Amino acid sequence: MAIRTRAPGASATARARGSAASAATARSGGSSAAKRARGGTRLRAAQQPTRLPPGIASVLSVLSSSAVVVDSNDRVLRASAAARAFGLVKGDRLMVSELAALARQVRRDGEIREGEFEVPVPRFGGRTTSFAVRVAPLGGTVGGGGLVLVLAEDQTESRRVDEVKRDFVANTSHELKTPVGALALLAETIEDAADDAEAVRRFAAKMRQEAQRLTNLVQDLITLSRIQAVEPVPDPHPVPLDLVVAEAVDRCRMKANARGIALTWVRSPGLSVLGDEDLLITALRNLLENAVAYSPERTRVVITTKRGSDGHGELSVADQGIGIPERDLERIFERFYRVDPARSRATGGTGLGLAIVKHVMAAHNGRVTVRSAEGAGSTFTLFVPLRSEQVGTGAALTREPPETAELNSTGNAQEAPK
Numbered sequence: 001m002a003i004r005t006r007a008p009g010a011s012a013t014a015r016a017r018g019s020a021a022s023a024a025t026a027r028s029g030g031s032s033a034a035k036r037a038r039g040g041t042r043l044r045a046a047q048q049p050t051r052l053p054p055g056i057a058s059v060l061s062v063l064s065s066s067a068v069v070v071d072s073n074d075r076v077l078r079a080s081a082a083a084r085a086f087g088l089v090k091g092d093r094l095m096v097s098e099l100a101a102l103a104r105q106v107r108r109d110g111e112i113r114e115g116e117f118e119v120p121v122p123r124f125g126g127r128t129t130s131f132a133v134r135v136a137p138l139g140g141t142v143g144g145g146g147l148v149l150v151l152a153e154d155q156t157e158s159r160r161v162d163e164v165k166r167d168f169v170a171n172t173s174h175e176l177k178t179p180v181g182a183l184a185l186l187a188e189t190i191e192d193a194a195d196d197a198e199a200v201r202r203f204a205a206k207m208r209q210e211a212q213r214l215t216n217l218v219q220d221l222i223t224l225s226r227i228q229a230v231e232p233v234p235d236p237h238p239v240p241l242d243l244v245v246a247e248a249v250d251r252c253r254m255k256a257n258a259r260g261i262a263l264t265w266v267r268s269p270g271l272s273v274l275g276d277e278d279l280l281i282t283a284l285r286n287l288l289e290n291a292v293a294y295s296p297e298r299t300r301v302v303i304t305t306k307r308g309s310d311g312h313g314e315l316s317v318a319d320q321g322i323g324i325p326e327r328d329l330e331r332i333f334e335r336f337y338r339v340d341p342a343r344s345r346a347t348g349g350t351g352l353g354l355a356i357v358k359h360v361m362a363a364h365n366g367r368v369t370v371r372s373a374e375g376a377g378s379t380f381t382l383f384v385p386l387r388s389e390q391v392g393t394g395a396a397l398t399r400e401p402p403e404t405a406e407l408n409s410t411g412n413a414q415e416a417p418k
């Protein structure tokens with residue numbers, strides 16, 4: 001029988017190699033397990049929602065701006081109601097790519113960035129809204145991720161106001177320049193015609209006309225400024241509507257008589273509103289002057305006062321004039337807006353009359369409405385809150401029969417023709 005034997009040294013070497021292999025296998029297994037553990041930890045961390053620092057949610061809830069907080073994965077952690085209403089956020093994502101890109105830049109370098117964006121807002125008919133945006137890091141380390149705060153301020157209204165101011169200054173400058181330029185030209189003409197007495201008288205009359213136009217414009221600017229400064233009326237007091245109508249008619253009577261326009265008053269006696277007497281007279285006078293200026297000769301303007309069903313006194317002016325095109329109805333209360341600029345200047349209008357009416361009503365917590373059709377005349381109605389003791393329901397609103405009167409050249413009320 002052949003017996004195979006191994007040398008003692010060879011056996012030791014084999015055992016050593018086996019032990020080394022076992023150790024290597026153990027180390028490899030341990031390393032893989034560690035890697036799997038670290039990967040699982042990172043996965044769990046990524047899956048867990050990032051928490052806002054203490055107090056941030058409370059601060060965001062009181063901000064007027066659209067506020068959004070995004071995490072290192074561009075997920076929205078918190079968004080204000082305004083941000084969602086404007087469509088900046090949907091679900092947990094920023095819907096404006098420019099904002100998301102800006103947030104990533106801030107997260108990388110930690111620098112605060114600002115900008116302006118135009119964003120279509122589907123909720124508001126797809127109109128474009130302008131936002132002033134400020135993006136700042138809220139937590140984490142630079143370049144290593146972290147929270148980012150996005151603040152977006154709606155600039156649409158402020159831009160509109162700025163545009164209105166610019167237009168107002170430009171229009172005022174233009175309106176002032178026209179009569180001032182005319183006065184300068186007429187003065188030069190008078191100098192050249194100094195030996196012609198008839199020409200001097202003619203041009204002097206035109207100078208008075210331009211000076212009066214300039215005076216009216218300045219006075220309307222002062223009135224408009226005064227009204228806007230006291231909205232609403234600081235100390236309203238009872239004002240009889242009969243008094244308002246009588247005073248306004250008295251100031252317009254000469255112009256109406258000159259054009260053969262009859263002024264008819266359909267009144268509900270005894271109505272009294274709360275407000276400022278001078279401002280109410282100014283508003284009605286402006287409506288009457290427009291009615292007379294834009295009505296054909298020998299027509300009629302009807303003034304109506306009555307009690308409304310909603311606690312307001314109603315005061316309307318209806319004419320038989322040229323009417324207002326439908327496309328212009330929404331703009332006629334803007335400052336210096338004229339449906340027919342040439343005719344407005346010919347009648348001596350400043351372009352501020354209806355703007356003054358609108359602001360007078362706003363100062364009285366009332367409103368003004370208009371109904372008009374081209375060639376069929378216009379009806380403007382003022383709604384002013386009645387005195388509290390005249391407001392009621394049911395039997396308290398029983399109306400007395402209205403009285404109809406023709407206002408003659410002396411201003412006395414006469415019974416109108418049936």
